[in-house]
Amino acid sequence: MSGPERIDLNFQDQPGVIAAYVLDTGDGLAVVDVGPGSTLPALEEGLSQLGAALSDVRHVLLTHIHLDHAGAAGRVAERVPRARIYVHERGAAHLVRPERLLASAGQIYGPQMDRLWGEMRPVDADQLRVLAGGEVLTLGRMEVLPLSTPGHAVHHLAYHIGDDLFVGDVGGVRLDGRQAPRAPTPPPDINLPAWQESVSTLRNVDARTLHLAHFGSYPQEAAHWDRLLQTMEGDAERVRQGLAAGEDLEAITEQFTDALLNELRAEGPQLAERFEFACPPWMSVQGLARYWQRAAARGQG
The missing domain is CATH 3.60.15.10 (Ribonuclease Z/Hydroxyacylglutathione hydrolase-like)
Structure with a gap:
């Protein structure tokens, strides 16, 4: 080996x-x-x-x-x-x-x-x-x-x-x-x-x-890490904006998922379907929503 x-x-x-x-x-x-x-x-x-x-x-x-x-x-x-x-x-x-x-x-x-x-x-x-x-x-x-x-x-x-x-x-x-x-x-x-x-x-x-x-x-x-930071910031901002607008998690998740999967479809065939299975968008929304809610409670949101 x-x-x-x-x-x-x-x-x-x-x-x-x-x-x-x-x-x-x-x-x-x-x-x-x-x-x-x-x-x-x-x-x-x-x-x-x-x-x-x-x-x-x-x-x-x-x-x-x-x-x-x-x-x-x-x-x-x-x-x-x-x-x-x-x-x-x-x-x-x-x-x-x-x-x-x-x-x-x-x-x-x-x-x-x-x-x-x-x-x-x-x-x-x-x-x-x-x-x-x-x-x-x-x-x-x-x-x-x-x-x-x-x-x-x-x-x-x-x-x-x-x-x-x-x-x-x-x-x-x-x-x-x-x-x-x-x-x-x-x-x-x-x-x-x-x-x-x-x-x-x-x-x-x-x-x-x-x-x-x-x-x-x-x-x-560097390209790997630069792109990771870029997409992480974009995904987090989508959830932050939804919370700031008073939307519920269901609506935020629907919008987040649609945007994410459209971006993945532009990158390659079948990527959206594979990614949705490997990393369910609803779970990412839950984690980011929790992060922003805790940051707001600390006065950092």
């Missing part, structure tokens, strides 16, 4: 939605984001196609603890007791005791929880490696630099490994090279200034390739 290998987790039988990345450290395999519990069989199949197995995994590098990135971490830890799960210090407790995380997600997804995300098992605290960002990890022959990158979540990390930069969700959703990356902004803790600071950090990292969870690998270049 040379360099990072991408495994398409085929979320809900849809290709190109959620990716995991696999690296050979010389001390077993490292996997960046294992995906939800519902796609664990796809992760195992992808490892098999690489000539490996789940039992070869020694290091699970989580960018953050949202279910589409970390939902399978507990099941991996149970099945591979030698594996270590790396997570930001502000997300660690939710892996050991996932009840609150699952309850919060349940309020959004209701009866669809199991179908979408599958089972999330707790991680034994002894298998966790808790990070703040800024450490230097030596995994076999590989040096890994975790970077604290809040904005999408307070507990978000990116990982710089040689020429590669694994950016989770803070690098945006980009399903095609023609598509401008767009910020996924679900509730509860979207923070736009923090996200902008994270972009400033990441754009200066000396790497050649960005690896996005949603979805694929792209050159590490």
Whole structure:
């Protein structure tokens, strides 16, 4: 295995939605984001196609603890007791005791929880490696630099490994090279200034390739980050204007979705439909509305 290998987790039988990345450290395999519990069989199949197995995994590098990135971490830890799960210090407790995380997600997804995300098992605290960002990890022959990158979540990390930069969700959703990356902004803790600071950090990292969870690998270049900031600002402003005009969330969501999908259709065929599945616009509206409402309560809106 040379360099990072991408495994398409085929979320809900849809290709190109959620990716995991696999690296050979010389001390077993490292996997960046294992995906939800519902796609664990796809992760195992992808490892098999690489000539490996789940039992070869020694290091699970989580960018953050949202279910589409970390939902399978507990099941991996149970099945591979030698594996270590790396997570930001502000997300660690939710892996050991996932009840609150699952309850919060349940309020959004209701009866669809199991179908979408599958089972999330707790991680034994002894298998966790808790990070703040800024450490230097030596995994076999590989040096890994975790970077604290809040904005999408307070507990978000990116990982710089040689020429590669694994950016989770803070690098945006980009399903095609023609598509401008767009910020996924679900509730509860979207923070736009923090996200902008994270972009400033990441754009200066000396790497050649960005690896996005949603979805694929792209050159590490200013154009990616410039376009992400541009679309993030535009999407946030649409929601802010709707709230300022006294519109309800249903109306804001309808207008937001129409504008977003029209922009995506101009970028490429089928992009709008694929993006709507990968990053539902109504969830982005909810997160941005919460952000603006909290900013107004602090006198910053």
